[in-house]
Amino acid sequence: MPAAMLPYACVLVLLGVHTAEAAGAAGDNRLRWEPRCQRPLPDRAPSTAVLPPRLNGPWISTGCEVRPGPEFLTRSYTFHPSRLFRAYQFYYEDPFCQEPAHSLLVKGKVRLRRASWVTRGATEADYHLHKVGIVFHSHRALLDVTGRLNQTQAGQDCARRLPPARAWLPGALYELLDTRAEGDCVAALGFTMHELSLVRVQRRLQPQPRAVPQLVEELFLGDIHTDRAERQHYRPTGYQRPLQSALHHARPCPACGLIARANVHHPPELPPPLALPLRLGGWWVSSGCEVRPAVLFLTRLFTFHGHSRSWEGYYHHFSDPNCRQPTFTVYAAGHYTRGMPSTRVRGGTELVFEVTRAHVTPMDQVTTAMLNFSEPSSCGGPGAWSVGTERDVTATNGCLPLGIRLPHVEYELFKMEQDSLGQSLLFIGQRPTDGSSPDIPEKRPTSYQAPLVLCGGEAQNLSRPPLQMAPRAGGPHAVPLPLLLLVLGLAFLE
Numbered sequence: 001m002p003a004a005m006l007p008y009a010c011v012l013v014l015l016g017v018h019t020a021e022a023a024g025a026a027g028d029n030r031l032r033w034e035p036r037c038q039r040p041l042p043d044r045a046p047s048t049a050v051l052p053p054r055l056n057g058p059w060i061s062t063g064c065e066v067r068p069g070p071e072f073l074t075r076s077y078t079f080h081p082s083r084l085f086r087a088y089q090f091y092y093e094d095p096f097c098q099e100p101a102h103s104l105l106v107k108g109k110v111r112l113r114r115a116s117w118v119t120r121g122a123t124e125a126d127y128h129l130h131k132v133g134i135v136f137h138s139h140r141a142l143l144d145v146t147g148r149l150n151q152t153q154a155g156q157d158c159a160r161r162l163p164p165a166r167a168w169l170p171g172a173l174y175e176l177l178d179t180r181a182e183g184d185c186v187a188a189l190g191f192t193m194h195e196l197s198l199v200r201v202q203r204r205l206q207p208q209p210r211a212v213p214q215l216v217e218e219l220f221l222g223d224i225h226t227d228r229a230e231r232q233h234y235r236p237t238g239y240q241r242p243l244q245s246a247l248h249h250a251r252p253c254p255a256c257g258l259i260a261r262a263n264v265h266h267p268p269e270l271p272p273p274l275a276l277p278l279r280l281g282g283w284w285v286s287s288g289c290e291v292r293p294a295v296l297f298l299t300r301l302f303t304f305h306g307h308s309r310s311w312e313g314y315y316h317h318f319s320d321p322n323c324r325q326p327t328f329t330v331y332a333a334g335h336y337t338r339g340m341p342s343t344r345v346r347g348g349t350e351l352v353f354e355v356t357r358a359h360v361t362p363m364d365q366v367t368t369a370m371l372n373f374s375e376p377s378s379c380g381g382p383g384a385w386s387v388g389t390e391r392d393v394t395a396t397n398g399c400l401p402l403g404i405r406l407p408h409v410e411y412e413l414f415k416m417e418q419d420s421l422g423q424s425l426l427f428i429g430q431r432p433t434d435g436s437s438p439d440i441p442e443k444r445p446t447s448y449q450a451p452l453v454l455c456g457g458e459a460q461n462l463s464r465p466p467l468q469m470a471p472r473a474g475g476p477h478a479v480p481l482p483l484l485l486l487v488l489g490l491a492f493l494e
């Protein structure tokens with residue numbers, strides 16, 4: 001089947017990308033190249049790391065977060081100059097963070113140690129927990145948590161510390177950890193604060209629609225392993241979606257004020273999200289330099305063609321945390337299936353992506369030399385590589401030295417949202433933390449990567465007539481969506 005589709009895919013590639021370089025000459029059926037979109041950095045929102053990171057002050061989620069599982073939560077952390085911290089984690093029943101389930105109050109101490117040797121640009125830290133308390137906001141939440149605890153022997157002892165459902169008091173705080181008492185129910189619950197062991201603080205000027213740019217401060221904390229069983233042991237090498245300083249955050253942010261004012265007894269209930277029809281036309285780009293756990297720095301750029309369910313993407317890889325020193329670029333293209341609403345992650349859409357074509361462009365001497373020395377049959381066939389020159393690696397079934405194998409299938413999870421500035425965001429599934437690829441349905445993601453943003457308002461206009469994703473009769477979500485994926489490899493260049 002992929003082979004049969006290939007010729008059509010090639011045509012799309014030509015129309016979509018190569019001819020597109022002749023911007024302006026584009027006819028109705030062609031995507032116009034948007035040069036501005038090709039490099040989201042640095043003209044978008046240049047950011048600078050604050051080193052050493054200054055954690056002091058209140059930090060909040062800017063919206064509903066999804067962790068692998070899935071778990072839906074918002075966070076509000078406050079760090080004091082004494083290095084003590086107080087963290088609230090508010091968990092919800094629903095994917096929009098409107099129905100609170102339970103909340104955690106976490107107190108402890110954190111100490112910054114040194115620059116990370118693994119994740120450039122990050123700082124390693126140690127932490128100690130002094131107290132972890134839980135408040136249930138409904139009977140059902142209490143039953144869910146005791147049910148989860150009941151699954152293990154250690155957990156059953158902890159479950160006995162919680163009240164039977166009949167005796168539950170709204171608002172009561174139950175201790176899960178007490179350094180003076182026996183037993184640690186925190187681990188039994190599968191909870192850790194290992195996210196505090198990797199930190200980065202970043203500042204950037206956020207452009208405002210009709211005002212001067214505003215200073216935004218972001219706190220990146222360590223990522224959460226996608227496999228729950230690994231969470232207790234995993235030490236992060238990548239980041240979660242950042243928290244923002246409650247003092248310097250992007251505005252408007254309706255969720256921010258609610259989260260900043262909340263406490264463990266009064267969890268924030270977020271306003272309903274702006275429902276977005278799944279229109280994938282236009283170019284979707286990273287809003288900043290992204291970090292992948294294994295550790296890789298990259299920016300992504302994708303486009304989708306709804307009528308043929310084909311997609312194309314560029315993955316620009318870099319060796320530094322500011323994405324200024326390019327190492328190589330991968331262009332990939334293929335098809336995707338029609339989206340189906342996810343039953344596992346409410347609010348998400350499941351799709352299957354197929355990568356059938358890939359091109360590689362080495363961007364530095366090291367990568368060029370590595371490709372020059374590789375078996376020609378493993379990457380692109382006979383012929384020399386040179387810096388900045390793209391080669392098609394489809395005929396060699398990908399490029400093994402870079403971990404790219406074709407054809408390749410990935411089981412995906414997507415969602416679209418609109419941020420408070422009206423910008424469309426496209427969330428693509430988080431890659432498995434172990435570096436594998438979600439190539440079987442069981443490995444389909446249950447959480448998301450940093451969102452891509454629609455590049456420029458014009459892109460939307462451009463794509464309207466020929467490229468819009470026509471809603472298909474018959475699907476509740478009507479839409480084939482987007483994108484992309486994959487990490488393609490990388491392990492090799494670490």
Ligand SMILES: *[C@@H]1O[C@H](CO)[C@@H](O)[C@H](O)[C@H]1NC(C)=O
Pocket residue numbers: 143144146147150156159
């Ligand atoms: C957990 O186990 C205890 C004792 O085995 C039992 O009394 C309780 O009903 C169980 N709770 C849930 C929610 O399964």
Ligand SMILES: *[C@@H]1O[C@H](CO)[C@@H](O)[C@H](O)[C@H]1NC(C)=O
Pocket residue numbers: 365366368369372384385386
């Ligand atoms: C790659 O091979 C070509 C041809 O042998 C050579 O001209 C070029 O300098 C090599 N590049 C690197 C970075 O090794």
Ligand SMILES: *[C@@H]1O[C@H](CO)[C@@H](O)[C@H](O)[C@H]1NC(C)=O
Pocket residue numbers: 457458461
């Ligand atoms: C895009 O569409 C909006 C509203 O539909 C319009 O105001 C704007 O002028 C359009 N931009 C371009 C470049 O056509």
